[in-house]
Amino acid sequence: MRGWWQDLADLVLPAECAGCGRPRAVLCPECRAALDGSAPCRVRPVPEPPGLPVVHAAAAYADAVRAALLAHKERGALTLAAPLGAALAGAVRAGLSNSACGGYPAAPGGGGPVSRVGRPVRGGRPVRGGGPVLLVPVPSARGAVRARGHDPARRIALAAAGELRRSGTSARVVAVLRQRRAVADQSGLGSRQRLENLAGALEVVAGGARLLRDGPVVLVDDLMTTGASLSEAARAVTSTVYRARAREEMGERNAASPRKEGNPVYEAPELAGAYAAGHVRCAAVVAASPEAFELCRN
Template identity: 70%
Template structure:
């Protein structure tokens, strides 16, 4: 039986290299982001957020989800533990927040407002995503720039849905 246990352990180690070992949000087994954590990240529509007090002239800011619990854990797993597979759901959530901001801006300027009604697609020029740059030392230590990686995924998601987008250099 010892040989069988060793083969099972070896197989588990091998699958950990190919498949996620645990959910980035809650730690449940074998999913990058389990259904519960995926819902916490993108289950509700993005919402406008405002600091208190709100500085005059602050442009509208939209959040994909509250920075708490599973969402916070997923962001930290991507950022600090290098769970790169989380860039896809995090980038998709960011793209949703960008779409909400574009929709609001279009509505405020008298546009149709709905993305499928042309409101978002009439943006002049590409939407420019500007990720907060990580310090060079942090990028070296982490082996990647998490904010830029998420922004690149978000820009790709926006382009796939007809919104011209790019990430600043």
């Protein structure tokens, strides 16, 4: 685990570029250009997991970008949070301005709209009165956070929120997701194995549903490979918000009679599933696999 003295050393001692090793540069101009020198693109994993929201990435996970993400995540190069956060903010803006992430998200399988979420977004900024953009980071396992000394996705999300605010977009981080059970190490697992490993693994903390209704939700992470983590995060957020709204609506309609405990309508998976990623505006990541970029270009 990192100590405070290591964090201080990162700030005052000469550094090497995390991308190429060039001395006295946290991230040299060439590697920074590889990270955020081009416009963020929509990315799709193959196969695409069910319930995955529209995802935008700032860069392909290769070479200097891969080295920078690993340095931040595994070696605790915390000064990289700022450039990585700026890249993530660009992906968030792209997601919000994409027409597929508009006011009425589509149902699973390309069906019609199912629910209005928040307010329409124009030019990457919420329409007045729509509330701040809520960045919800995909959580790391508790053991991994302890071993690394920080939660990489949350740290980058905080930097991205600051970058968005500086550019005029109201945004804040709402870290309401947590792992409800232990999961196996994802490295070495295929797409189907990752889906099975993460199925039902995330949940929203108590009181989180109220926070999630303050504005449009954007799921964020540092990296997307198979999309399993983002798909599970979307399920957890959507089902929680829907159940909360269903309880409120049922309570309003049945205010004159006591609620029947155990009524299956409050937990019916088919009702929550009907909304799929309906309460999630979109998702954004710093990097995704190069193949995911190629699929969207084609």
